[in-house]
Amino acid sequence: MKYTIPIGPIHPALKEPIMISCTISGEEITDVDVIASQNHRGIEWIGMNRNNPIQTIYVAERICGICNFCHPACLAMAVEEITDMEVPERAQYIRVVQSELERIHSHLLWAGVAAHELGFDSLLHYTWKIREKVMDTLEIVNGNRVTKAIMMYGGVRRDIKDEHVPKIREMIKYYLDLFGEVAKLFLEDKTIKMRTRDIGILTREDAIKLEATGPTVRASGVKKDVRQDTSYYAYPDFDVKAMTPDILTGDVVGDTYDRIVVRLLEVKQSVEIIEQALDEMPSGEIISEEKIPKILATIKKSDGEAIGRHEAPRGEDIHYVKLKSGFDGLYTWKVRAPTYNNILAWMPMLMHHQIADIPIVAASIDPCMSCTNRAVVLDDNERIITAEDLHNLSIEKTKEMMK
Amino acid sequence: MTGEIFFRVVMGTIGIAFFALFLGLSYKGIDRKIAAHMQSRIGPPLRQPFWDVGKLLVKDNVVPENAVSWLFNLAPVVCLASSITLLLYIPIAGYEPLLHGHGDLILILYLLTIPALSMVVGGFASGSPYATVGAQREMVTMISYEFPLAVAIISVAWKMSDAFKGDIFTLSFISSHPIWGNVGLLGVAGLILILLALIIVLPAELSKIPFDVAEAETEIAGGLLVEYSGRNLAMFYLADGVKTFALTSLVVAIFFPYGISQFFGLGSIPSFIIDFLFFLLKIFLVMLFSVTLIRVGVARLRISQVVSTYWVAITLMALLGLVLLMWDSQVLTVRWW
């Protein structure tokens, strides 16, 4: 008997505005369809029509709740290429440190969510307990746990002061000592192996054809990593190698288990990169142009187009920016978040699996729908309740409760 | 005469019911508190389950329109009632159970299936695809854990019939003649294996992780109980508490029916209290090792793995225990004390 199970916009397995509707017969999935049109927020439209470039950095930063350094990083890289803005050396190093800090916190967050999808809540609590260390470091360095607000065209807005360095070093030591234990808890647990080994396999050929990016494609053995392939920021100094599962487990299967392996390896790699960055951090000022109005002016009179590519925690993140002189704001701005390509990889992964595998396979690509959906254009003719009414209703309810 | 028995049974049942509800919920609170501390969290206060039930009773009871409403509302009542009747046959703290008689051990085995069956009926009646999948899974889980459960209990009963004559299939008989006393060294090993099998069967019956595929929260959004709310969900919640208490006391009645009051030689009331507290401690220990520790330490399995674990691994363990028991009495009775 066939039915369709909607793993939909509101589902405990996938708290993301996307809907996977699987037609199942018995327990086996026979067809997978992805419907992504649940919550498009108009980020590009805002960037092109409403905001000037400085404000667009903060819109880009809020494309994704977790990986919020990668989007402004790409945007700034593209704009700097067009306006040929010089970026001081120290700023390039700070950008590398920030993107690696973000990768650690994003991967550890994902590891906890994956454990929760498997029903292993104590591993979720454990992973998020050790993640607090990187969150405290981020709070000390950036002043805020998640939204860093540190990117500016031509450099960074805040420096890594001398009193921050011992805290970061302490975090590095903490994670290097802990890697063995975390790897043991995740990779040598029999029930996790039973649930993730040979589940959601993405063959190397599918991974390349469907253009998956980031840990999803590296788990299938393809050595694709933007930090290793293209030279941007200070990455040429770090000789970054793409992490594939055979480094730890010796062979490549391309299943959910390998994606856990790749992400844990990347956390270790990021910690080592930060350590090297701190050792070789050049001195000097951190932004090439202090006065913001001058930056706005140079952007306004520049012309041209460029792409910014950066290795976000979930994969390759690319922005295409086109500037036209005299136009206030970005003339054309296209954001492509990493999950955008990885969704296509769901189809071959989920085929002929059981319902129990949907949450963990869907979570294995670390979907971040807020990156992928980006525009809301409200049509107010037949919407009865608007956000305003809902807000007022909630105020009355809170007042009532406070009596 | 019949009036008096009738009066004793009715009042006894009501007493047992409140007693079971109170203890079931407080054990649930202890379980959540210890699980929380194991995960280095503080966890809710011990009286949290009482608040949860109170809150659920206040919430309104929504019946989905494409559900079979009379079955939908009947299922929780049957589940709670059968869990409480289970307790009538189980000796509490070594004292005579309210109803006992010939063969109540087999009756308990069947009474165990009624709560699970009523959840399945409730799942099918609620008409949502998640609940239907959950109900299918609950049936498959029931089939898989019935086999080792039956093997374990029957082998214990068989061992008793080998040593004693008389009405061995009643629980009070088993708990008054502790099984460990009359088995050889091999028998002890067999009994440990059977105890282990029973300990691993418990999480499946109480649908706790790793075998809670029927109510898997992250896969099918709560499975069977997805459409339940308000009073109905409160009844299922209470039934789960009572079942935990009933099953752990069943394991205690079969394997650890010892009392410690005779060591202190006090009067009747204090020794009763000591016995009762020792009984509660035994319940806590069994629950700690069978439910709390397992549900915190492992991930949830897939339905196909649940069946293969029970039919292959746990049944083999129980059968090996039975073989050792048979070997012990037939061939080498090596006295170990």
Place this chain on the structure above:
Amino acid sequence: MFPMFGQLIKQLFHKPFTNKFPVKYTPNDVTALMEKVESGEVKINPPVELPESFRGKIVYDKEKCIGCKLCIRVCPAKAIDFKEEEKKIKIYVSRCIFCSQCNDVCPVNCLHMSNEFMLADVDRLSDNLIVE
């Protein structure tokens, strides 16, 4: 085979990791708790201590402000309004996204970020959430 059990037993005997801010268990009635806290009966556990570079509620030094409207131009959330008559600005904290871009752009450095983060309120325009 099951590495998690060892870790769990170890964690059972360590202090829980959770920070007990504001109180250990959620109270039945929040307003009653607030009164008890004001009257001093109940002591609130301190939150995790904040770094000095923490970006909380904005602080506006009215005298130094010269009304150049640069912060209005740069604020991504349009949270700053200009008062024509007295050439000063009015900041809606409920609208502010705490990016501190206005601090950087201000030529006279009259905007700073404080450490205050408990800004929940019922009315968006209540005086606690408007900085003038």
Place this chain on the structure above:
Amino acid sequence: MNIEEIIDAFEEKGLEVKVQTRMAGVKKKTERKTLWINVGRDRLKEIVEYMVEIADDFPHFSVISPADVGEEVEVNYHLSLGYGSYMGEVPITLKVTIPKKDLWVPTLTDIIPGTAFSEREIIEMMGIDVKGLEDKRHLFLTEDFPDGIYPWRRDETAPKKINKLYEGWKE
């Protein structure tokens, strides 16, 4: 395949290659070169097949980004060759300029299946018809989104009825 071979391979095909360079790195200063190539709409499929041949593994496709420049629409196909080696990747953008009156492009899903989502997006966001794509449903906009309105366009088909949620709240 280093960058010179790739440029010669394209010049063989009679395509004019524009190279943009950008310095990066501090101690090891290395240049980042991106190739920008104008391709006619009819030669697009042929060039992409050619790229599949010369790629040592398979070309990496990132996204299609359309830009509305007044009378025409520039459709940029962002691809890259040579990933996997240290600093060896060359990002290549094929720019297809099509007039607004006749907005269509051939599909690439038969060569690179990964382009399906990008093509569905340019259909709904820019109104470009992709010939040969079988699944043309809305990707990010809801089903009941009024057709004829294309969010990324700058002409009369751009959305006009915008809910000014972010302005009207101060009263």
